[in-house]
Amino acid sequence: MSKFVPRQSFPLSNVVTSNFQRHHRNALQKMEALRGDVDLFIELRDSRAPLATRNKMFDHLIGARPRMVVYTKKELSFFTEEMAKKLHPTSPHALIDCRSHADVTKLLDHWRDLYRSMSPAPPLGMRVLIVGMPNVGKSTLLNHLRERGTDKKARVQAVGGMPGVTRKVSGIIRVSESPSVYAYDSPGVFLPKVQDPEDMLKLILIGCVPQTIIDPVILSDYLLYRLNLLYPNGSAYKDIHGPTNDIDDILSAIWRKRFARKRKGNEVDEKAAALNWLDQWRSGGQGRRKLKLLLDTLPESYDPLLR
Structure with a gap:
């Protein structure tokens, strides 16, 4: 049997x-009204x-004001601190899991x-806009900032897995008591x-854009x-099918495994199977296995060590 070779491009x-x-x-x-x-x-x-x-629109919004870039969802990504340093060699940045206490x-x-280094320190506390x-x-x-900084566990902002949960710039919320640090959320x-x-495919795949814009079968094929590319031995979907470049193989296998007993007839509903697979990956992987992604091509991002 010939060795499986992943596609090197996508139409x-x-x-x-x-x-x-x-x-x-x-x-x-x-946000511009709050900038000062x-x-x-x-x-x-x-x-x-x-x-x-x-989003380059934030460059205009922020201008010369202090900025820190924070990369989220590190638990779902191959992106590393070394890669972040290449993008931000001299500027503040962080790579985090938003649910990690540490x-x-x-x-x-x-x-x-940063607050303690400010001279003079803001008398009413430091304010950050997220x-x-x-x-x-x-x-x-x-x-989680509020919970860790003030020991208050009540949720102050709704959380969802799709874009558009936050609809407006929030009121100010204390996230640290000593010293006082306040934060605004924003849509x-x-x-x-x-x-x-x-x-566009990347942004839809990770949930930044509603997936209704693109046919879910095309999006599944891109996934x-x-x-x-990241798992060339097919381990990312080994519970469904062996290594393949054909999305029909994956969707047919998903249909047989998860839907066939509930539906009449032998015809595969590719759209339903595609939506099911995309929903699983958007939340982090296959069942209990949290497999990582990296959709942007960065220096060393496809290093064999990552595989």
Whole structure:
């Protein structure tokens, strides 16, 4: 039997890039009104797509104000601190799991140190504004910041797995008592237009954009393409099928395993199977196995050690 060889490219001719010119304009205007009161901007990016989830609109919003880039969902990504340092050799950054007590505490400690270094220190406490694309973890981080910094466990922001859960710039919330640090949450702000069709696929796959924009079978095929690059022995989906470049193999196997007994007839519903597979991966993998992704091609990102 010949050795399995993953595809090295993916056809993008059927991928439509949508225009979001009118979206989130109101939120940006409210953020701009707060800019003078903010001591530190925290820009969140999803570490599974660290380049695609950068929003250049924040460069204009933040300007010369202090900024820290925080890469979230490290537990689901191959993105490493060494890679982050290559992107930010001299500027503050962090790579975190938003639900990790250790990571959240380290982030809070950095902000507290920054507060103590300010001269004069803000008499009413330091204020941070958390920004980012939709569904990169802003509200999850804010809830855990508040819990770790103030010992209050009540959830202050709704959390969801799809974009658009936070609808407006929130009121200010205390996330540290000594010294006083306050944070604003904000709705996710998407790019006015996505130029690269592959970036659109990445953003839909990780939940920054509603998946209704793209046929789920095409999106599943892109996921298979990426999984084969990262796991060329097919281990990412070994419970479903052997190594393959054909998405029909995967979707047919999913249908037989998860749907066939509940539905009449032998015809495979590829859309239902594709949505099921995408939902599993968007939440982190196959059942209890939390397998990692890295959708952006970075230096050393496909190093054999990562496999």
